[in-house]
Amino acid sequence: MHPIHGTISLMKIQLETIPVWDGIKSNSECYICDLMAEAQHDAISFYLGSSVxxxxxxxxxxEHxxxxxxxxxxxxANKSQGVALMADTYLAMTRVKxxxxxxxxxxxxxxxxTKKAIEHFSEDLDKREAGCLICTSMQNRLKRYYYTTAYLWGEDTEFRxxxxxxxxxxxxxxxxLLQQSKEAxxxxxxxxFVRALTQLELANLDRIAKDVYWMTQKYKSENMDKPWNGCEDAHKRCTNKITGRNRVIDPLH
Ligand SMILES: [Zn+2]
Ligand SMILES: [Zn+2]
Known part of the structure; x- marks a missing residue:
């Protein structure tokens, strides 16, 4: 049973059941990274399209x-005209600010x-660079993907x-996902959920650790003829697991 506050936050955050279901079944190392790549691509296309x-x-x-x-x-993306139009008026606004x-x-x-003036300029620059529209758009989708993942885990045994x-x-x-789960x-x-998620994460970090270790061993001459066991790309999977591939980089707003 979900308490009333769960229902209220459900009304605030739109569920993204289809992409999250597709993601969980995709066998990806992080389907949220994949969904963020899509979100980024969509936002870039939006600002290069007729909406400019x-x-x-x-x-x-x-403004942002x-x-x-x-x-x-x-x-x-080589759509120079649209970028020139945006850059032209963005720079003008920057001069005003x-x-x-x-x-x-x-x-x-x-x-x-002089010290004060340098400080003021630095503050203005920080403010000017916060609030990226593409990061904001990704952030909004990210919240919905987190929320949907936790929500479906709570509601649907098949999803679990x-x-x-x-x-x-x-x-x-x-x-x-840990942070957002309390909303859902x-x-x-x-x-x-936190326990199940952590167990899942640890089991998969162990799997990656074994893979990347085997990759390091494969470079030794005595292992040259042994099979890769699918570990040819373990270094990439390992670094992606640590840092993520597609993150919102301007989360300050
Ligand atoms: Zn990720
Ligand atoms: Zn950005």
Missing amino acids: MNPETRVRVN GFCYKHFQMLVA FERSFNELLEAKSPRL EAFSESKGFCLHHFQG LSASVQLE
């Missing part, structure tokens, strides 16, 4: 912009005022079984 011409979108781009990684990805600190830097007449047979998550999304589950069910 939409005045409301442009206002939001001028993108983090360095997502500006780089927009540029790399930095006007005070640029003037302070020019006009500082003592070491103390598929979950226990899956390969777990990267450490980063494991942490996110009653306190007592969350307790069980």
